Amino acid sequence: xxxxxxxxxxxxxxxxxxxxxxxxxxxxxxxxxxxxxxxxxxxxxxxxxxxxxxxxxxxxxxxxxxxxxxxxxxxxxxxxxxxxxxxxxxxxxxxxxxxxxxxxxxxxxxxxxxxxxxxxxxxxxxxxxxxxxxxxxxxxxxxxxxxxxxxxxxxxxxxxxxxxxxxxxxx
Numbered sequence: 001x002x003x004x005x006x007x008x009x010x011x012x013x014x015x016x017x018x019x020x021x022x023x024x025x026x027x028x029x030x031x032x033x034x035x036x037x038x039x040x041x042x043x044x045x046x047x048x049x050x051x052x053x054x055x056x057x058x059x060x061x062x063x064x065x066x067x068x069x070x071x072x073x074x075x076x077x078x079x080x081x082x083x084x085x086x087x088x089x090x091x092x093x094x095x096x097x098x099x100x101x102x103x104x105x106x107x108x109x110x111x112x113x114x115x116x117x118x119x120x121x122x123x124x125x126x127x128x129x130x131x132x133x134x135x136x137x138x139x140x141x142x143x144x145x146x147x148x149x150x151x152x153x154x155x156x157x158x159x160x161x162x163x164x165x166x167x168x169x170x171x
Contacts, residue, residue: 007047013059014043021067028071038074042066110168117167121160128153129160 025035143153
């Protein structure tokens with residue numbers, strides 16, 4: 001009799017939070033149907049927990065943790081199984097090898113704006129930005145190359161990146 005009431009309590013808890021759990025899982029897995037599957041699997045795992053061994057202090061938090069872990073596991077599994085987009089819909093958002101003339105003009109405009117923004121930066125900031133973002137150098141390498149502290153290298157790149165982003169978004 002205790003097992004039935006315990007199971008009923010778990011079911012009521014699950015049902016009262018089910019919609020919120022699906023909403024929680026959806027952005028993690030990328031779609032509602034996968035989120036529904038994750039939440040269903042979470043229920044199966046949650047319902048199998050034996051309260052006789054260790055009573056749950058925060059069952060709702062535990063249920064959310066199960067959903068989160070299952071959603072992350074699903075993403076990892078799908079990434080391993082299918083590292084490349086399979087459908088035309090998924091490829092639609094990716095830039096093509098032959099962009100349209102409109103896209104090419106837009107990219108050229110943005111590139112020109114970025115070049116103008118970089119030209120307006122102080123020399124040391126521009127150097128730090130180019131070394132980090134274009135040459136892939138670490139902050140430690142930048143600091144050594146420019147003869148500055150590591151924190152100043154961070155600050156120069158951050159400030160340059162912020163300035164360039166502001167210049168591109170002002171348009």
